[in-house]
Amino acid sequence: MHFPRIPLPRTGAAAAVLALALLAACSKDAPPPEDVRPVRALTLAAGGVNASAEFSGDVRPRYESRLGFRVGGKISARKVDVGTSVQRGTLLMQLDPQDLRLGQAQAQASLRAAQTNADLARAELKRYQDLRSQNFVSQAVLDQKIAAAHSSQASVEAARAQLREQANQTGYASLVSDTDGVVTGIDAEVGQVVQPGTPVVRVARTDEKEVVFGVPEDQVDELRQGGEVRVRLWADPSRAIPGKIREVSPVADPATRTYTVKVSIPASEEVRLGMTAVVDLVRQSDHAAGAQLRAPLSSLVQNKGASSVWVIETVNGAQRVRLQPVQLGGVAGNDVLLAGGVRAGQTIVTAGVNLLKDGQKVKILSADVARRGDAEAEAGGGK
Known part of the structure; x- marks a missing residue:
């Protein structure tokens, strides 16, 4: 007798599969190692x-004179160029002296006329003194002659002073250097008519030099406390030149908003005007x-x-x-x-x-x- 085959439930296999799925769902990846x-x-x-700061500046003369003629006139000659070394008394420029010479001649003529009038006044005074001694003239007339003589003598002194002044002005036609130095600028040329006092030549002294640079406003107060200053030239950066802060501007530059600082350096022929320099400011901290x-x-x-x-x-x-x-x-x-x-x-x-x-x-x-x-x-x- 044949019985039909009845399928049995696969309970064990299903349970195993379910368990594996649960384990897979519950398990997580291991955390990665922390980045070191x-x-x-x-x-x-x-x-x-030592707190230090560096600033860039340039070498300038401490004293630079802007020279001009003390009289006006037309420039007739220029004897120097930019960069020329000059000594005290060196001729720099000349004015045309013709008009000044004519003025001097006029002053001489005025002096001679005043002297002639003074001689005449003295002669008249002597005559009136004789007449007064004989009682031929009154004392009032004699007093007038005495006053006239004194006035004529004063005119002589005034004319003589005018002549000396005119002679000085004739000498002012030659512009000479008042110090030893170097010509740093020419502001007028031959043929130009200048007024008295107009700068025409710039002469800088070479015996005292300084480095000029700008300091930001947040460091200027610390700079005023002082400290060691060393200057190095771009032409010779290995050489350190000792310096001294000479001046700190109390007012900031309106364009750069920096305060101008001037550092004096020793005189040296190797340090030439216009050189670029680096200023190293060192301040010792509280140890x-x-x-x-x-x-x-x-x-x-x-x-x-x-x-x-x-x-x-x-x-x-x-x-x-x-x-x-x-x-x-x-x-x-x-x-x-x-x-x-x-x-x-x-x-x-x-x-x-x-x-x-x-x-x-x-x-x-x-x-x-x-x-x-x-x-x-x-x-x-x-x-």
């Missing part, structure tokens, strides 16, 4: 440093306070308008970074002075600061960890 970023770091060290630490400019991060640095700290055995705001105390060459926010002994990131985030794990490149103390600070400030 290699950085360069520096351990801050306390010590006095005892120890408030300023030195760090590279590359370690600074701008966060919400404030300057900050990444401080490396050890958290649960791992080195992580934390953003720390700092106060700046100035610039020293390629480094910045940290006046607050960090302390000596802390380690900060010096390279790769823009790729970090707060709490990120880092790896310090051991070859780049360094300490900066007094010796290196002194070397950096005395570059």
